[in-house]
Amino acid sequence: MSLKATLQDEQKAAMRAKDKFRLGTLRMLLAAVKQVEIDERITLDDDQILSIIVKQVKQRKDAAEQFTAAERQDLADKELAEIEILEAFLPQALSEQEVASLIEAAIAQTGAAGMQDMGKVMGILKPQVQGRADMGAISAAVRSKLA
Incomplete structure (x- = not known):
């Protein structure tokens, strides 16, 4: 099964479980994927979707650092929780x-x-x-x- 189909299935599971935070994060990721597909008029493969996920994780890490520096730990915690959800779709990290x-x-x-x-x-x-x-x-x- 493709990564995009997996993301869509996870989105449906989050809807059924009424997990609003996870659902919001997955919707944001799928929206980023759809945006690239529309802008470039292509259908993304798994490697291209992985690069979008990596980019999203990097953006959230940067935001979490900025929120921590601004002493807004509540917002930094939200970003870190989103990172955990996104990293679940990345392959096993290399040692x-x-x-x-x-x-x-x-x-x-x-x-x-x-x-x-x-x-x-x-x-x-x-x-x-x-x-x-x-x-x-x-x-x-x-x-x-x-x-």
Whole structure:
């Protein structure tokens, strides 16, 4: 079953359970998916939907940090609860050892020798780690290996 169908089924389950918070979060996610589909006039596959979920999680993390800095813990808690709901649809996160081995393999595969080859390495890594690891941390790790 596709990820979009799973999201729609979860939305129906939240409606039946009268879980308003979960329902609102799922509706927001499905609206973001629908918006991209309408804007680009395409039907999204699972990888594209995963990238939307990752983007939504990142936005909520940023918002939670800002709310915490503004001493609005109630709003930060709401954002963190939404993150938990969204992360349930992401694949299993990679461990640090798995990330390190993927980076080593990508560097070996591209024959990268320095910072000028970082784009090649990241191009290979991005589809492998999409939604399973923080791309900022991956980028920093690749940069330190190539420096």
